[in-house]
Amino acid sequence: GLPARLPEIMLVGSQSFSPGGPNGIIRSQSFAGFSGLQERRSRCNSFIENPSALKKPQAKLKKMHNLGHKNNNLPKEPQPQRVEEVIRALKNGLDEYLEVHQTELDKLTAQLKDMRRNSRLGVLYDLDKQIKTIERAMRRLEFHISKVDELYEAYCIQRRLQDGASKMKQAFAASPTSRAARESLSEIGRSHREYTENMCTIEAELENLLGEFSIKMKGLAGFARLCPGDQYEIFMKYGRQRWKLKGKIEANGKQSWDGEEVVFLPLIVGFISIKVTELKGLATHLLVGSVTCETKELFAARPQVVAVDINDLGTIKLSLEITWYPFDVEDMTASSGAGNKAAALQRRMSMYSQGTPETPTLKDHSF
Template identity: 30%
Template sequence: MSTNRLTPFTKRSITMNNSIPEILGQEQIDLARLKKQAQLTQTSIPKTPRITRTLKTLESVLKVLEEHSRKCKHQIDELIQSVANENHQLARQLHEAQVAYLKLQAHTASLQSLKDCYCRYAHMLDGARTMFNAYQQTSTKRDSIDQVKLGLKECTQTLCAIEAQLEAMLGTFVLSLQEISGFSRICPGDEYEIVIRYGQQKWKTRGRIRKHDRTEQIWTRQIFHLKAKLADLLLIKVNEVKLLGVSLKTIGTKCFEVNNFYSIEAQRMIINANQSGTIKLIFLIHW
């Protein structure tokens, strides 16, 4: 999992008319640096902030990290006790555990700080929209409306840049395709195609059921690395290959929320590929 550090905060004041409240507040993050870091990590910056889904994802991630942090702390306490009892063979293991714990704490703190900043700007954006709508319904001077529009634009750009940096810190999902099963529905010699879409990421694999043993399957690809995203859904489509690989018959398409994928332990996911559930896909998910 990535351990990018939090972008430092900078303070700069914005000169506004006395009659207009300071929409953006006094403390802001360095927008230019956020954009540059997004380019370095090859993370695309969205044009529109996805506030609700972003906060929901961050809540899931931070919950998992905090739980893992507690487990690591408990393990360190046990190792300290063992070393204190003159079991010096565990000293190296204790040191490694302490280093990993400190990295985890720093990464969690960075995510939490960015989340707090994101929440502040989301609140400012809501206030700027309310003010803009109110000014449009009154005879306010054009300069005042333009100033509010400027604040609205800067809030939007900052939220989008923060989302890009957060995505760079979410790590990667590794999906391992175990098998396709279906009892009487899966026959020896059948061939299937699986398409996986996650945001702009797309993977495709084809598999064939062995003629002499339906439990033995050959796939062109079984491991899929998906860069974790804040607001995208995972889509899995299963096709049955017909007519010597020329024609495809769609069996089913499933769409998933990935927030449950954030877990320290590996998870086994069983998907009903068709509506009746007679064909199932089995994946092993690591984060």
């Protein structure tokens, strides 16, 4: 067939973003995936953007909440090492969100101070309202961080108690058997089970504080591998959460997909597995490749465009844009209302800078 159009490869740098929800894009350095226990580096150091991907009509965001993978099923065994790694990544992400909000707050506060002498009350009101929105978001983040700290401190206490009970079990098991020793061993066993159950319960509560991952499909990049008429199926699995979508390479090199975005709830234990299959016919499916991806580095304040190597040679890559929200996506969208008005506010500020408060201009009609 005709050779596929080479995808455009570009670097996407950090951009400024509104206080309620970021829109800058940065590159994840670790989302290259790994096969089995052997982590392998991504062979693509650039971002892969596919501006030619066909946009479907915006539908209601598909969420994985209805799978009930949280609260209902406690982990059977605690995973303290993994909990420590994920909580460290979570706190780094929350601190990054706070820093971003603080930077935006400082900028708006300076603007408000400069504008008080030469601006309309309406503009000052909008700016003050935006500042208050950021301050509320920061207080919410600080409270969220305190909840994480409190739960993790309780988890560490239960972990130390469990370790102590485990060592005592070993000591009594190695000592000469007697009735008193057997009774003590039985009591220690009950305590050990209690501490273990407490750790599992706290793990589930911590998992509920991880927020949401919003994953957007950007397209496949396969260079000469992608030809017009090719059809592919992508299957993502994250714990009990699933996302399956099908796409086709069009004659003009564009890609059309039947899914655009999904929300996964982050897990403490579990990785995102991705499988790409080429659909050759009704009963003929050719496995292109599968990969398992780490999620710790996705706890970031800015969206990340990641290019995942699907096969061993790296000739097929899946491009995704992943955004982490500390809270529910809908809550974040609602709280970012004032932030989304930043551009309009800037236009109004520049509009009124052309005339003093005592000298209205014709542009006042747009106020």
